Amino acid sequence: MTTAAHALTLLLAFSGFAALALSLDRHHRAAFRTPVPRRRVGGLRAAGWSGLALAFAAAVGSSGWTFGPVQWVGSLTASALAVVALIAYRPGWLRTAALVALPLAAVMLPLALPH
Secondary structure, eight states: OOOHHHHHHHHHHHHHHHHHHSSHHHHHHHHHHOOHHHHHHHHHHHHHHHHHHHHHHHHHHHHHHHHHHHHHHHHHHHHHHHHHHHHHHHHHHHHHHHHHHHHHHHHHHHHSSOO
């Protein structure tokens, strides 16, 4: 697995976990200082699960079925720890970090594709 593929998997998993965290009222209040609107919960949950699924696809696409799922679980662990740390210490930064992670993942995509 290349560094770009690993970064892509981490960034997608981070964005997914951040969206799932922000779909919960407690974390949304900490980050935005307002309760989560009911109409936004479904979109955040869908975005979160989609980010985790795309991270799985990136890991399997770059490392194959033998090592890809193992690499995905490692990326899930690291990105979940990063989301938890941001929620605990700087909840306002979570939304910015999640939004920055998506364009970075788009930049990493062509670099992570196997040639």
